[in-house]
Amino acid sequence: MSVKLTKGDITRQRLLGAAEEIFGRKGYYNATVVEITMRAEVAQGTFYVYFQSKLDIYCDLVRQLTHEVRREIQKRVTGLENRLDIEREGFRAFFDYVHENRNLYRIIREAEFVENELFIDHYRTIAKGYIAGLQKAMAKKQIRALDPETVAYCLMGMGEFMGMRWVLWENKTPPAKGFEAMMDFIYYGIAPAKGD
Amino acid sequence: MSVKLTKGDITRQRLLGAAEEIFGRKGYYNATVVEITMRAEVAQGTFYVYFQSKLDIYCDLVRQLTHEVRREIQKRVTGLENRLDIEREGFRAFFDYVHENRNLYRIIREAEFVENELFIDHYRTIAKGYIAGLQKAMAKKQIRALDPETVAYCLMGMGEFMGMRWVLWENKTPPAKGFEAMMDFIYYGIAPAKGD
């Protein structure tokens, strides 16, 4: 039951794709509507057939991208039972995805300075799910019981820092070693082996 | 033996102060030079007597602010011997300072999208000092031996996340509880007491 894409939908997608590339590369404020339309190979006026303003397409994009990130992580952890497996796979999914779509990550981060609400929503949503998962795992005694919010700060922050440094600064996927060892350690008290 | 401030130095300071307020509140791209000069109560042209461009004053400001943050933390941990004391006091200093100067923190964060180099420099410098401190403490067996870089990602990330949520979103100083418990836990394996 595939959805029929009208010509208009396609143009809209072209614009969103172009916007992702331009916003990601130059940042919201240094991107111009003209540039986006040029990349999408449509006329300037066409932009305003599909979006009310530059901010409008940006918000659309951020909503879509944050949704994708979360869905992507969700997809990868679906079916996994053990908390540690979920976390490991979740972080890996996150890093893989943003590495594949580096522009996306920059756009999401910049939302803080463009439309802060979107940014807050995204992180709150992520945190909520993350904390819920932790609580479930603690209830089942899969992992040690700790204050879930504190753990969330700690591990989500670690994820961001690694994403920032490895993905954005060095254009690489962060090594799994670090965060996996840290989780073993936090949840089970297993200190990393010497030489790790 | 106070340093004599010339008339010019004062004007320069006024401009920097005004810039901090405006950049912090509206963001780099939504701030205007006119607004800064109005707040500083000088004429538009005066701005260009002291700074070459809007970007110039921004970079000056970021350099000055990042320096201040680091110095402030340094000042507070000077004299402390025990690693945990250092960390606790360091984080508290950080939170206190950015809470007192919320604009400062937003300006530093936005540097990622204005002049990325400055942003990277700042975090690298912080991380370097942090890691060195960890290594020293581990060598002295003050804390458990772990991969310092991973610990840095974890705890600095936690600091950022708490700074973001508590300071920027809620305009409060983050509760000491969370990060202090986490450190006890990471460094000594002391799980937080129930009810924490």
Added chain:
Amino acid sequence: MSVKLTKGDITRQRLLGAAEEIFGRKGYYNATVVEITMRAEVAQGTFYVYFQSKLDIYCDLVRQLTHEVRREIQKRVTGLENRLDIEREGFRAFFDYVHENRNLYRIIREAEFVENELFIDHYRTIAKGYIAGLQKAMAKKQIRALDPETVAYCLMGMGEFMGMRWVLWENKTPPAKGFEAMMDFIYYGIAPAKGD
């Protein structure tokens, strides 16, 4: 088979026309883009749809004008066989044209102080053609053999001086008398009649 002018081409022409008038009357540096757009009866922004900068339109204009001057002279001397006829008609064409388009002449002269390359190009091109013509005529013994470059300096300089004084200072076409007599004299040794 007239070429279809798009709406855009017309606006562009309006701007160039307005620019010619303003640059010619006030000089490059005292002309403003606003003034040009007002005279062209378009909005300020429209200017930058067609030209990248004030200097850009100026260079376009100089290139176009110098080309026109040369073409105009060329047109008038085409078909003439005798060197003296060519020269006479050439100078007359030059004077007539710049008198009809005094602004044009001022613009070309000012190029020396705006974008010197254009100015040099123009004079080199003129001189090259002029010298080539002299050489051909000398080879055919139509005129006395003299160093063509020296003759070129002499007569082109005379043309400029007369253009400057009669056209620019007094807004008249220079009298043919002077330069025709001088050519007779130089090429054939015919001294002007008494009373000339």
Added chain:
Amino acid sequence: MSVKLTKGDITRQRLLGAAEEIFGRKGYYNATVVEITMRAEVAQGTFYVYFQSKLDIYCDLVRQLTHEVRREIQKRVTGLENRLDIEREGFRAFFDYVHENRNLYRIIREAEFVENELFIDHYRTIAKGYIAGLQKAMAKKQIRALDPETVAYCLMGMGEFMGMRWVLWENKTPPAKGFEAMMDFIYYGIAPAKGD
């Protein structure tokens, strides 16, 4: 009976000297008062102690420079009796002087687009003297009788053209050959020797 230069006169001279360098190198409109004062090593305000405006110093300078050129030529031809000697030496003096002071020449030429009156005055004065000299020489039958004004256009124009090309474009003194041969030719009908 040397004139005592006060401190003020010296400052004034420094400013004029600096202005000559800057105006000559960058042109009137691209020169700034600040730059002139910096080069003169005085404060910005000092400029307005000696000159009423940027245009004021420019006019002063042009008047002084045109005067110098004429005096320099005058000096070199004083005492010469024969017209041809006078002309040869006069042109050589002109070329030598502007070559030594290229900036000066550019400043004078640019006057056409800054304060046209000064420019006109200069050329009229030169032409008047030149024509008077020609008439005297013709009366004494030192040179062939021709319309002096036409000769003036011809030879002054030649001088300008050579000055422009050799001095300004190529930074050399024009070769004497050309204009001396042309004068022999015009005044005595002596065609240049083959190979000249």
Added chain:
DNA sequence: CATGAATGAGGCTTCATTCAT
């Protein structure tokens, strides 16, 4: 739907000039 020419508000920056010391 699509176009692309046109708009104009508003930003950054320059610089001749003034003025209190």
Added chain:
DNA sequence: GATGAATGAAGCCTCATTCAT
């Protein structure tokens, strides 16, 4: 006389947005 900080008018240019076709 000399200073140099301060001024503010005015210029160039950008770009999100509109609109007639």
